[in-house]
Structure formats: C-alpha cells, structure tokens
Amino acid sequence: MRNNLAAVGIWVAVLFLVLTTLPLILSGYWLKILTNIIMFAVLAQSCNIISGYTGYPALGNVVFFGLGAYSTAILMNRIGAPFPLALLAAGLISGLYAAVLGLPILKTKGHYFVMATLGVNEATRELVNNLDFLTGGGIGMSLPIPDRSIQSFYILIYFTMLVILVSCTLLVHFVSRSPFGFALRAIRANEQAAGVMGINTTLCKTGAWVASAFFTGLAGGVYAYWLTYIESQVVFSIIIGVKFFVILLLGGAGTVFGPLLGAFMFQIIDQFIWGAFPEFHLGVLGLLMIMVVIFVPNGLLRLFETRIWFPAKGLFQALGVMGTRAGRSEKG
Amino acid sequence: MDFWVLGQYAVNILFLAGIYGCVGLGFSLVYGVMNIINLAHGSLIMMGAYTTFWLFTSYGIDPFLSIPLSAVLFFMIGYFIQGAIINRVMKTGIFMIMILTYGIEIILVNLALYLWKANYRSVAPAYSGNILELGSITIPYLKLAILAATVLITVCVYLFINKTKTGMAIQATSLNRYSAQLVGIDIHRIYNITYGVSTALAATAGALIASVYPIFPSMEGPFLGKAFVIAVLGGLGNMAGALVGGLGLAVAETVGSLVFGASYQNVTAFAVFVIILVLRPYGLVGKRFFAEISS
Amino acid sequence: MALLQVKDVTVGFGGVKALNGLSFEVNQGEIFGVIGPNGAGKTTLLNVVSGIIRPSAGEILYRGRLVSGLPTHTITRLGVGRVFQITQPFHGLTVRENVLVGAYFGTRKSSTSTVDVDAILELVGMDKLASRPVSELSVAMRKRLEFARALALRPDLLLLDEVMAGLAPTEVDYLTGIVKRINREGITIVMVEHVMRAVMATCRRVLVMHLGKHLAVDAPEAVTRDNRVIEVYLGRRYAERMAGTAGEKRG
Numbered sequence: 001m002r003n004n005l006a007a008v009g010i011w012v013a014v015l016f017l018v019l020t021t022l023p024l025i026l027s028g029y030w031l032k033i034l035t036n037i038i039m040f041a042v043l044a045q046s047c048n049i050i051s052g053y054t055g056y057p058a059l060g061n062v063v064f065f066g067l068g069a070y071s072t073a074i075l076m077n078r079i080g081a082p083f084p085l086a087l088l089a090a091g092l093i094s095g096l097y098a099a100v101l102g103l104p105i106l107k108t109k110g111h112y113f114v115m116a117t118l119g120v121n122e123a124t125r126e127l128v129n130n131l132d133f134l135t136g137g138g139i140g141m142s143l144p145i146p147d148r149s150i151q152s153f154y155i156l157i158y159f160t161m162l163v164i165l166v167s168c169t170l171l172v173h174f175v176s177r178s179p180f181g182f183a184l185r186a187i188r189a190n191e192q193a194a195g196v197m198g199i200n201t202t203l204c205k206t207g208a209w210v211a212s213a214f215f216t217g218l219a220g221g222v223y224a225y226w227l228t229y230i231e232s233q234v235v236f237s238i239i240i241g242v243k244f245f246v247i248l249l250l251g252g253a254g255t256v257f258g259p260l261l262g263a264f265m266f267q268i269i270d271q272f273i274w275g276a277f278p279e280f281h282l283g284v285l286g287l288l289m290i291m292v293v294i295f296v297p298n299g300l301l302r303l304f305e306t307r308i309w310f311p312a313k314g315l316f317q318a319l320g321v322m323g324t325r326a327g328r329s330e331k332g
Numbered sequence: 333m334d335f336w337v338l339g340q341y342a343v344n345i346l347f348l349a350g351i352y353g354c355v356g357l358g359f360s361l362v363y364g365v366m367n368i369i370n371l372a373h374g375s376l377i378m379m380g381a382y383t384t385f386w387l388f389t390s391y392g393i394d395p396f397l398s399i400p401l402s403a404v405l406f407f408m409i410g411y412f413i414q415g416a417i418i419n420r421v422m423k424t425g426i427f428m429i430m431i432l433t434y435g436i437e438i439i440l441v442n443l444a445l446y447l448w449k450a451n452y453r454s455v456a457p458a459y460s461g462n463i464l465e466l467g468s469i470t471i472p473y474l475k476l477a478i479l480a481a482t483v484l485i486t487v488c489v490y491l492f493i494n495k496t497k498t499g500m501a502i503q504a505t506s507l508n509r510y511s512a513q514l515v516g517i518d519i520h521r522i523y524n525i526t527y528g529v530s531t532a533l534a535a536t537a538g539a540l541i542a543s544v545y546p547i548f549p550s551m552e553g554p555f556l557g558k559a560f561v562i563a564v565l566g567g568l569g570n571m572a573g574a575l576v577g578g579l580g581l582a583v584a585e586t587v588g589s590l591v592f593g594a595s596y597q598n599v600t601a602f603a604v605f606v607i608i609l610v611l612r613p614y615g616l617v618g619k620r621f622f623a624e625i626s627s
Numbered sequence: 628m629a630l631l632q633v634k635d636v637t638v639g640f641g642g643v644k645a646l647n648g649l650s651f652e653v654n655q656g657e658i659f660g661v662i663g664p665n666g667a668g669k670t671t672l673l674n675v676v677s678g679i680i681r682p683s684a685g686e687i688l689y690r691g692r693l694v695s696g697l698p699t700h701t702i703t704r705l706g707v708g709r710v711f712q713i714t715q716p717f718h719g720l721t722v723r724e725n726v727l728v729g730a731y732f733g734t735r736k737s738s739t740s741t742v743d744v745d746a747i748l749e750l751v752g753m754d755k756l757a758s759r760p761v762s763e764l765s766v767a768m769r770k771r772l773e774f775a776r777a778l779a780l781r782p783d784l785l786l787l788d789e790v791m792a793g794l795a796p797t798e799v800d801y802l803t804g805i806v807k808r809i810n811r812e813g814i815t816i817v818m819v820e821h822v823m824r825a826v827m828a829t830c831r832r833v834l835v836m837h838l839g840k841h842l843a844v845d846a847p848e849a850v851t852r853d854n855r856v857i858e859v860y861l862g863r864r865y866a867e868r869m870a871g872t873a874g875e876k877r878g
Contacts (some may be wrong), residue, residue: 057427104610109368111426111568114611115560122557123602130595179731186728189717196677196709198733198780202698218748238553242434249427283442289435293428294420 023158026245031154035226038161039219043244044251044259046215051245052253053172053181054208055188056106060117062241063124064094064213068220069235070128073141076225078134084145087160093265094217095210097220101204102207109191118238125236140231143224164222165260168215173256175211184208223322242289250292252299261300334528336468338467345582350482351540355555356562357489357571358533363527364569365506368418369426371433374556376531380538381405381547382444388455388542395455395543396477402539403532414539415524422523437552444549452546460543478540485536488576492529493571502526506569520602557598561605565577567615580604630655630784631676636685638671638839640653645671647839648685653784653817656791658810660847662825665859668821668831669713672836673786676817677709678702689784703733710781712789712819714769715820716761723748725772726779733780742779751775751805768796768816774805791822803828823851823869835859 019038024033043065050058071090075081081089105116128135135141146153175181183204184196195201224230236239243266251262273284296303340521355377362370383402387393393401413436421428457474464471494497505522513519525527541555558581565580566573581601588600608616629652638646645668651782653659661669674680676687678699694702703709717725723744729740748754751771756764764772770790777785786807791799795854803825810816820826826833826847833850835842837859843850850856 051427057430061432074531105606108609108613111363111367112609114369114426114430115564116606118557119560119602119605119609123599123606126596126599128600131601172626182724182728182731185720186717189719190715192679192718193711193715194728195679196703196711197729197776198700198703199728200698200700200732236385238434238440242431245427246431251430279446280442282445285435285438286435286439286442289431289438290417293424293432293435294417297421297424 005138010058019162023155028151028154031158033267033271035154035158035161036164037263039112039223040244040267041248041260041263042161042165042168042215042219043240044247044263045165045172046212046219047244047248048253048255048259049175049184050205050209050212052248052255052258053184053188054205055177056205056209057110057114057245058117058209058212059114059238059245060119060121061212061240062236062238063117064098064216065220065223065240066121066125066128066236067094067097068217069224069230070141070220070232071154072219072224072229073143074134074222076143077141083225087218090221091214091218094220095214098209098213102209103202106202106209110254121236121238121241127230128232128236135232138232140229143228143230145228146225154226157222160222161219163191164215164218167277169256169260171211176256180204180207180243185254198290229256246289246292250296250300252301253273255299255301258299258301265300339467339469341586342467343471344361345586347479347581348582348585349575349579350479350621351537351544351578352558352581353486353575354482354533354537354540355559356566356574356577358373358530358537359559360566360569360571360574361533362527362530363509363563364571365502366422366523367426368429368433370434370527370530371430371556372413372440372514373530373534373559374552374554374613375437375444376406376410376534377541377551378444378547378549378554379440379539380535381542381551382448382538382624383535384539384542385448385547393538394457396481399481399536399539402455402535406535407528409528411524411528414527415520418463418527419520419523425485437556441549441552446490450549452548454546455542457543467529473542473624476545481536481540485533489529489533489571498522498525532569554598557602559603564605564608564613565616568613570615573615580616629653630690631817632688632691633672633676634686634688636672636675636682636761638668638675638680639683644839646675646682649839649841650685651834651841651844653815654813656810657831657853658806658816658818658829660663660830660833661836662821662823662826662833662850663842666838667836668839669836670788671839673709673788673817673819677707677786691708700732703780706783708780708785709779710773710777710785710787710790712792712841714766715772716764716769716772719760720758721758722753722764722772725761729776729779733782742781744779747775747778749875750778750808752801768792770794770798770802773800778809779859782814784817785809787816787818787820789819789821791820791825794822796824799825823847832861834865 022034026034044266047058047061050056050061068090072083072086075086075089076083090109101120104122105113108116129137131137148156175184183194183199186199187201187204191201220235223235247262247266248259249262250266251260252258269288270285273288274281277284358371362368362373380402383405384395384398384439387398387401388395417436418429418432421432422625460472460474462473464473467561474612488597493502501517501522502525504515504517505519505603509519512522561581562574562577563569584601584604585597589597592600631653633652634650635648636650637644637648649668649672661668662736675682675695677702678697679693682695685695686693689705689707691701692705694705717728720728726744727877728748730744745757750759751774753768753771753775757767761769761772769870774790790802794802799822804830806816808817812850818830819825830847832844833847835850835853835856842855842859843853845853876877
C-alpha cells in the first residue's frame with residue numbers, strides 16, 4: 001500500500017515536471033497540440049464526475065463548453081472585463097445553468113437523460129444564434145486580441161489550462177474518497193436503494209453536475225480566449241461532446257487518471273490521422289470510435305490492469321514463491 | 333387571421349408532418365425493439381437523400397420511383413451494419429452503443445463529403461413547379477405526392493409489423509427479448525431485420541426530403557435532432573406515436589415561427605422537447621406504465 | 628400513540644388503484660405482518676411509506692408527524708429503514724462498503740462511530756464476507772446484505788418486503804431469528820410476507836390486504852381461520868366448502 005502511494009507520488013512528480021517544462025521548449029505547433037490534449041483532459045475529467053462516478057451519461061455536456069466560451073467572449077467584448085474575471089464568471093454561469101437545469105433534467109434517467117442533455121445543447125445553441133445583439137448570431141464573435149507576444153500568450157493559455165486540469169483532477173481525487181463520492185457511486189449502482197439509504201440523491205446528482213459544468217465552462221472560456229474567435233457551430237458541436245466521451249471511455253470512466261491517459265492517447269492518434277488521411281479524417285475517427293467500443297470497452301487503465309499489471313504481478317509472485325521454495329530446498 | 337390563411341397553414345403543417353413522421357418512424361422502431369438511440373439515423377437519411385439525387389442526376393430516375401430501389405439497397409446496408417457491428421456490443425451499456433452509432437454517423441458524413449463535396453444539391457423533377465389551387469390556398473402537387481407516399485409507407489409498415497410472422501417476432505422481441513428467445517425467435521436476426529427496416533425508412537425519408545429541399549452532407553445533424561424530438565413527442569419506441577410526434581413537431585415549429593419569429597422555430601421545438609422529456613417522458617400518447625422512467 | 632399511522636391512503640396508476648383508502652396503525656415495538664394475494668398492493672404500500680411513491684390521497688404519520696410527500700432520504704433519516712423484495716445491492720462496492728453507505732448517510736447524526744458496521748455484519752453472519760464484491764454473493768447472502776444495510780441506518784421502524792421469498796427453510800428460520808432479535812432490541816417491524824411459516828413464527832398482528840383494501844387485522848392464527856381471508860386466497864367455493872365441513876364437524 002505504502003509502496004503504491006510512493007510510486008504514484010513519483011509518477012505525479014515526474015508528470016508535473018514534464019508538463020511544466022515542456023511548453024518552454026516546444027515549438028508553437030506542438031504547444032498547440034499539448035494545450036489541446038490538456039483541454040480535452042479537462043473536458044473528459046469534468047464529464048467523469050457526472051458520467052463516470054454518478055452514472056449519468058451527459059452526452060450533451062458540451063453545452064457548458066459553449067456557454068463558457070460565449071460568456072467569456074461576451075464579458076470581455078461587450079463589458080471589457082479582464083480575462084481572469086470573465087473566465088471565473090463563465091465557470092460560475094455554467095455551474096448555475098447546470099443547477100437550474102439539473103433539478104428537472106436529472107429526474108430523467110438513461111436514454112431519456114442523454115436525449116434531454118442533447119436537447120438542451122441544441123436549444124441553447126439555437127438561442128445563442130438568435131441573440132444577435134449579444135452574440136453576433138451566426139457570424140460568430142471575436143475576442144480582444146491580447147497585447148503580448150504570441151509565444152508568451154500561448155504559454156499563458158497553456159498554464160491556465162493546466163491549472164484547471166490539476167484542480168479538476170484533485171477535486172475528482174478527493175471526491176472519489178469522500179462520503180460525497182461514496183454517495184455518487186451508490187447512486188450509480190442503484191439510485192432507488194441509495195435514496196432509501198438516506199442519500200439525498202437530487203442534491204448529490206445536481207452537485208456533481210454543477211461541478212462538472214463549472215470546469216467544462218472554464219475550459220470553454222480559455223478556449224475562446226485562445227482562439228480569439230468563436231462561433232456557435234463549433235463550440236456547441238456534438239462532435240466535441242462525443243469526443244470527450246470517447247476519451248473518457250478510452251481512458252476508463254470512474255477512475256481518476258483515466259481521462260488524462262485517454263486524452264493523451266486520443267489526441268495523439270487524432271493528430272496522426274489528420275496528418276495521414278486529411279480527406280478521411282472524420283471517417284477514420286469514426287472507425288476509431290467503433291474500435292474503442294468493441295475492443296477497449298472498459299478503458300485502457302483497466303485493460304492495463306487486467307492484461308498487463310495483474311498477470312505481471314502474478315508472474316512476479318509466482319517467481320517469488322519459486323524463489324523461496326528454491327531457497328528452502330537448498331537449506332533443506 | 334382569415335380562413336384561407338389558416339387553411340394554408342394547415343396544409344403546410346400536414347405536409348411537414350408527413351415528412352417528419354417518416355423521419356421518426358425508423359428511429360422509434362429501433363429504439364422500441366432494441367433500446368438503442370441510433371445516432372446514425374441522421375446520416376442514413378442524408379445518404380438516402382444523396383442516393384435519390386444520384387439516381388436522378390445519373391439515370392434520370394424520378395425521386396418517387398427511386399424509393400423502392402433505395403429502400404431495398406438500404407435495407408441490406410442496415411442489415412449488414414447491425415449484424416456485423418452493433419450486435420457485437422448489444423450487451424454493453426448505453427454509452428457504448430451511442431458512441432458506436434455516432435462513429436457510423438461520422439463515417440457516412442465523411443463518405444458523403446468525399447463523394448459529393450459540401451455543396452448544396454437539389455433534385456428538381458419537371459413537375460415540381462405545378463400547383464393545385466384551392467381558393468387562395470396553393471398546394472404543389474409534389475407535396476401532395478409526398479403526403480400520399482407517407483400514408484402508403486405507414487400502411488406498409490403497419491401491415492408488416494402486424495400481419496407478417498417476422499413483424500410479430502419483432503413485436504415479441506420489443507416486449508421482452510428474453511422471452512422471445514424462449515419461444516424460438518432468433519433475436520439477432522430480428523435485430524438485423526429491424527435495423528434494416530429502420531435504415532430503409534431513413535432512406536425513404538431522405539428521398540422525400542431530397543425532392544423538396546436542397547441537400548448537403550451536414551443536414552444529418554438537424555434531421556437527427558428532429559428524429560429525437562419526434563420520437564420523444566410520440567413516446568420513445570412507439571411507432572404510432574412517431575406519426576403523432578411528426579405532427580407535434582410540425583405544429584410546434586409552425587406555431588413557434590409564427591409567435592416568436594421564423595428563426596425561433598428550432599428553439600421552440602427543442603424547448604418543447606425538453607419539457608416533454610421531463611414532464612411526460614412516455615410521450616404525448618404513451619402510457620405511463622411502459623416507459624423507462626425508473627430504473 | 629401508534630408509531631405509524633396510515634390513513635385512507637389511495638395510490639392510482641392510470642385507471643388501476645393499487646391502494647384504495649387503506650388505513651391501519653402499527654404500534655411501537657411490535658412485529659406487524661402484511662399479507663394478501665398477489666396484486667393486493669403490499670409492495671406499493673411499502674413504497675408509499677418509504678416515500679418512493681406519493682399517495683394520491685390520504686396521509687401517513689410517523690410518530691405523529693406527517694411524512695407522506697417527504698423525499699425518500701428524509702423519511703429514511705427520520706428512522707424508517709427498508710429492505711427490498713428484489714435485492715438491490717450497490718454493484719461495484721464491497722459488502723462492507725454497501726453497509727457503510729447506510730451508516731454514512733442514513734443515520735441522523737451521520738457519524739460512523741455510532742454505528743458498528745462490523746457488529747452488524749456479524750449479526751447477519753457475513754463478517755467473513757466483508758471485503759468481497761457483492762457480485763459474488765449468493766441470493767441468500769444478498770438478502771442478508773439487504774438486512775445488514777437497513778440495520779446500519781439504525782432504524783426505529785423497519786419495512787421488510789418479502790425477504791423470505793425464495794429461500795430454503797433453514798435460511799428462513801435464520802432470518803426469522805434475526806427479525807425477532809432486532810425486534811427485542813427495540814426496532815418495530817412491518818413485514819410483507821408470503822411465507823406463512825415466518826409470519827406465524829414472528830407476528831402478533833397481521834393485516835390482510837385485498838385489491839388495495841383493508842380486509843382484516845387480527846392475530847395470525849385468527850386470520851388464517853377467517854372465511855373472508857380464505858375466500859380471497861382460495862376462492863369462494865373453497866371457502867364455502869370449508870365452512871360447510873366445519874359446520875358438519877361442529878354439528
């Protein structure tokens with residue numbers, strides 16, 4: 001147990017070191033890819049809270065991404081709010097949206113919940129398209145260009161995204177061991193029984209969704225500032241929503257590090273596909289999704305555990321036993 | 333609002349309801365029998381529309397005559413998709429199957445983009461300008477033909493589901509897949525047929541759409557969204573409900589654009605959708621007992 | 628004063644009335660049986676009391692306080708525990724964690740120290756299975772787990788929904804023993820049951836339900852001799868014949 005903890009500690013330290021030094025030496029192109037990986041890790045991790053731990057498949061969670069992006073853009077563009085303030089507000093607005101919507105929508109379950117979240121996303125996008133005076137409608141919206149060098153701006157974006165990822169992951173880590181996390185897992189396993197066990201299911205579910213929405217909104221806000229131009233077709237697109245779901249599945253839903261691993265693998269593969277098959281990018285992506293579902297349904301983390309880690313451990317133990325036996329027989 | 337204007341609206345709504353009913357029918361069938369939200373439905377409609385376009389421009393086949401051809405072709409495609417891919421994961425959770433069908437969706441979109449590019453295309457049969465006038469109500473013959481086609485298709489589907497042995501097996505499977513197996517039904521074959529029929533219905537809807545609207549690869553998204561709304565309004569998995577849902581969506585869109593302005597018709601539709609999901613998850617006509625409300 | 632009062636409760640599903648103006652009272656400290664043929668509304672009754680279903684008319688009082696309409700978790704925290712007919716374990720959690728869920732959230736002070744999870748597991752004879760995942764348990768063990776989980780709530784009133792159904796006689800006797808024991812420790816029990824062996828052995832009073840209505844409340848022995856009860860279970864003709872033979876014997 002203690003050994004495990006130490007190993008995890010070392011891994012986290014190494015990862016942290018790599019993630020903080022890499023952006024200073026990487027070229028602009030690779031920095032962009034790395035930032036993208038971190039962003040999708042945030043999105044998948046946020047989704048993990050409501051879908052992985054609580055078992056509510058929020059396929060339409062991308063609505064908070066779009067909402068965060070537009071809130072940031074509107075606050076910066078129309079009111080002239082500074083970026084950090086606009087970003088925080090964007091997160092809070094997304095969280096509030098989830099709280100208000102969550103009370104009715106989280107009463108639905110399974111397929112109905114999926115469809116409700118998708119419906120909310122569509123309705124919100126259409127609404128954004130129609131509020132021209134605020135959002136620029138179908139033309140999209142630009143954000144103020146930052147008054148610093150491009151390189152330092154991208155590094156700033158990178159670190160903002162990284163801080164969000166770290167705080168989101170820490171939250172998931174602590175929640176997963178807290179009574180609240182316990183309640184979420186009970187809800188995932190059996191909601192009716194959870195209610196009878198004295199768990200306030202409505203409150204817990206809504207809390208989980210609000211947290212999920214808050215971080216998704218933050219990622220959307222950073223994304224908007226990063227690209228300095230957003231349009232509703234992009235930030236509310238279902239394909240982003242499905243992407244971070246695939247990432248969650250690929251890495252392993254309901255685990256702390258699964259979404260990070262998934263985001264890394266997925267974005268690398270995605271990047272490769274873009275390079276190799278520019279014309280069939282979508283198609284190959286679709287193929288990849290099908291393959292993930294058929295071949296890695298429990299996520300890479302569990303695949304690693306069951307196919308590599310446990311057998312390896314078994315092998316070591318077997319070797320150990322043989323070793324001690326050999327030792328004994330020598331003595332004997 | 334005088335009588336003629338109302339009449340014109342009624343005619344338009346009825347025509348829209350016909351197309352929407354066709355869009356929702358296949359989607360609801362798959363959900364009802366297999367408990368799958370088929371995210372590929374939009375792209376299957378889109379591919380059906382392009383097939384009609386292709387048959388029309390390359391071989392001069394009338395869009396209505398192309399329906400039987402493309403229906404057979406798409407039945408086979410659907411049968412294959414279910415048999416080769418979806419049946420492998422039928423026992424996993426709803427996450428998995430949705431991701432899988434979305435994968436199929438974007439593969440088809442990519443295919444359409446490659447074959448026909450992102451341009452708007454349209455099918456314009458020679459008679460598309462002809463109009464029937466009733467007082468001051470104008471009805472293009474094309475729309476009348478579409479309405480007739482919808483009725484015909486509905487009757488065919490009804491007969492297939494209720495009067496054939498396969499149809500009965502499909503119903504049995506939708507009621508209880510385990511008991512269906514116990515009475516000797518090969519449920520995987522039934523799944524394949526169901527998905528095939530649903531795909532054929534999608535192609536039919538695509539053909540009808542192509543004969544009046546411009547088509548483009550990204551039309552799949554809006555039509556998938558409409559399929560959602562239609563299915564939910566009518567009660568998920570309820571075939572007769574799909575037609576009611578089609579009518580409901582047509583009314584919601586028309587009223588929405590009248591009251592809030594044309595650009596708000598989709599907002600209205602999706603707002604109605606979410607409200608129905610929360611308040612009446614079993615649909616406008618469904619019975620409470622049979623909906624997946626708890627568990 | 629009665630611990631639980633059910634007053635004129637009606638529950639309708641569409642056109643069907645699962646409960647139809649049902650009234651009864653359960654006293655502090657007793658084991659109260661509820662029997663009735665299939666479809667009598669017994670499970671619905673427990674669902675209404677535990678707050679999973681809201682009654683369409685009537686009210687339910689617990690310790691004199693109106694509880695119908697409160698959310699499930701609130702009713703649980705007031706001290707009403709529930710054991711399901713079809714076992715509903717939390718998959719993915721171990722046996723001990725399943726019980727811990729109740730201890731964490733169900734008790735009024737929500738502190739684990741007051742609930743001895745291990746003692747509860749020992750009481751139901753599952754202490755050796757504590758770290759097993761629930762998916763490995765047999766049906767009988769799952770039933771016991773349901774019990775343990777409900778006990779972790781430290782309830783004052785425990786609702787048991789056909790916990791004996793489908794169990795071997797030895798297992799029935801074992802659970803009956805546990806029911807009696809926790810009852811002696813002060814927990815009032817309402818048990819819906821088909822297994823008369825268990826009802827006879829434990830209950831002092833039994834409510835007989837039929838089509839959502841109150842048919843009789845009496846001691847178990849008296850109830851089994853009641854003609855109306857025999858009629859709903861076995862049909863009118865059988866009841867008449869029984870009455871006839873009884874009359875002949877007397878005569």
